[in-house]
Amino acid sequence: MIRAIIVDDEQPSVEKMAKLLGDSGIVDVKGKFTNPAEALEFLKKTRVDAVFLDIEMPGIDGLEMSNRVIDLQGGVAVVFVTAYHEYAVEAFRLNALDYLLKPVSKDRLKETLDRIVVEKNIRVHPAPMQVNCFGKFKVVVGASEVRFRTVKAGELLAFLVDRRGSAVSRSEIIDALWGEYEGDRAVAHFNTTLYYLKKALLQHGAEAPVEHARGAYRLDPAGIDCDFHRFMSFIPASTGVNEFSIQEYEEIVALYGGEYLAGSDYQWAERNRIMLREKYIRMLIDIADYYKSAGKHDKTVEIMKAGLKHEQLHGGINFRLVEALLLLNDRISAARYYDMYRRKLRNEFGLEPDAAFKRLMR
Amino acid sequence: MFNAAVVDPDTGSLEATAGLLARNPHVSSVACFRGYSDFFKEIEKGGIHLAFIRVGSPGFHGLSVARETFAVSPATMVVFMSDTGNYAVAAFEEGACGYLILPAEQKDLDELVDNLKKRVKGACWS
The missing domain is CATH 1.10.10.10 (Winged helix-like DNA-binding domain superfamily/Winged helix DNA-binding domain)
Known part of the structure; x- marks a missing residue:
């Protein structure tokens, strides 16, 4: 389903759009707003796939609003719904996915929804x-x-x-x-x-x-x-990991069940293999840093242990795991993981943990 | 990196747009076409990520060219170009991903390519 909200200062327009979207059978209208400020508050807490935005509204107009929406949720599809032609060039500049003229017809809206489904890689019906x-x-x-x-x-x-x-x-x-x-x-x-x-x-x-x-x-x-398509369709919000986005981050890193096309030696897959591994590690570290700042060290431990399954010798992952264990006063486990890391690093590469890591263990 | 194609019957603006594209760091190749028959041959081969199509130029059916491009190569992202904004609503209706008002400056083009990077349909960007 496409998760969407509607923002229009005129209540009848909101209701009309909600009915059209509801009738499509593939949209879950998460919120209806006549006040743009309330819509922005809502978007700080709830992830959506699409925002249907009127342009001429008192206070924050739709064009300004679209910038703020993108700041809050980077990957969201913005669809302008207006009675005017003249904002269409500006709508392109703002990277809007579509621009609908009122009154909106069912057929034209279907095209918009098809585009959202394709571009945001949304699963409407389960694939066989x-x-x-x-x-x-x-x-x-x-x-x-x-x-x-x-x-x-x-x-x-x-x-x-x-x-x-x-x-x-x-x-x-x-x-x-x-x-x-x-x-x-x-x-x-x-x-x-x-x-x-x-x-x-x-x-x-x-x-x-x-x-x-x-x-x-x-x-x-x-x-x-x-799994790979779902992983790639995730676009992190510019706000990074926070209490609202953490669940989605965790769902996405959980898709990484191992190296991309592991066990194959396909040359053509090499670039994506490296890119996906880097993306996975970066997200993992972002999650760990969020949990550290939130004081949830047990969650850091859980996430880093999962990461170690795929990246045993990654310094950043090992460091964060050991650090979280120390913050939980579990010195024995911390020492055990540190020793394991140091031993493997020495055996495989003849290297030692970096200075910061050694200091942590003193 | 993007492979781009520009279709414009006006040699002056064709070369100007191609020049801007060539200076964008995310564009790896630019193919120029004054007519649509050679352009379609190129599109059919696959591998064109961005197609810049002139609309509203007398004697040149840019809208039809865009429609055919969508049909032949759905993964190609189409950008409409015109010296007015009059075709912008039509561009959305046809499923274009961008709109360039001519004459364009480097920053307009760079901004547009940045927008396109955010909504790539295929694997040309990752």
Whole structure:
């Protein structure tokens, strides 16, 4: 469902919009406001996907309001709803997702909602196909894991998932997966592999959400439920981690069940593998720092222990874990984790913990 | 990084826009087209992330070009360009991601690219 609020100084307009959104069946109207200031207060506490904003309002106008909304919730879709044409250029400058003229028709609103669903990667109906990219690549349809007849069929699917809905030309796919073959042979390999891929999914009762148009292929992200896509669709608010966003941060880091496409040696995945690992660690550290400032050291311990499963030798994670244990007066566990870290660091890289870490243990 | 294409029947503004794009650090390549047939051949190959399309120029059906672009390559982000703001509502209706008033300055273009970076549909940016 799309979580949305409506802001318009005229009550009848608010109600009309609420009815249209409600009738769509895919929008959960979280709040209706005739006072923009109240809407901003609400957005400090509740995450939404979209804000439907009137422009001409007394006090804070819609254009100014959109800036404040983005400051509070970075990834939110702003949709202006107005009786006037003349703000459309400014709306583009503010990166609005859409601009609706009143009276809003049901069909035009449907286009807006489709755009929100695609751009914010919102799941409206459960997808039949589950794709796991963190850890080993795995495709599950219903309750059973899909087995591909050839290794390449799985790789082709992983490659299209990696592109997150972008169309990729056949030659680009062939370069990435069959670079060692030439001309017709490579094309033949590609065609056979695509056939195996589709067939394997069909045997599990799922149709491959692969679209083909004019020499390019794309996998429709709406057709799958993918941990990597969900991870990537998260856009941190500019306010960082706080008491309102912490739950969402934790849900997102929990998706990272291991290295991206672990166990594979796909060259084309290397860049995303590094980027995702860095993003994961950064979020983990942000969460730990938030819990430290909130004095919830037991939560820091919990989160850092989960992080150690994937990043045993990360200095920042080990430091925060040991520091939190010390703050909880658990010196024995702190010493044990520190020793484990120091030993592994020495054995694998011949290195010592940094000076700050050593000072912490004195 | 973005691969960009500019379609504009007016050579002067075509070159000016391409120049601005070339100076943006997030744009890796710029392809220029005065007509739509070569542009469509390029779009069909895939790999164009941003398409800057001129609208409201006499004798050039920019809106149709935009519609065809959406149909051929849904992942390409389309930006409308015009010397007036008159097509901005239409641009939203068609699903454009940006609007550039011509003549544009470097800061207008850079601001627009920053906005587009925030809403990339595919994996060209991460």
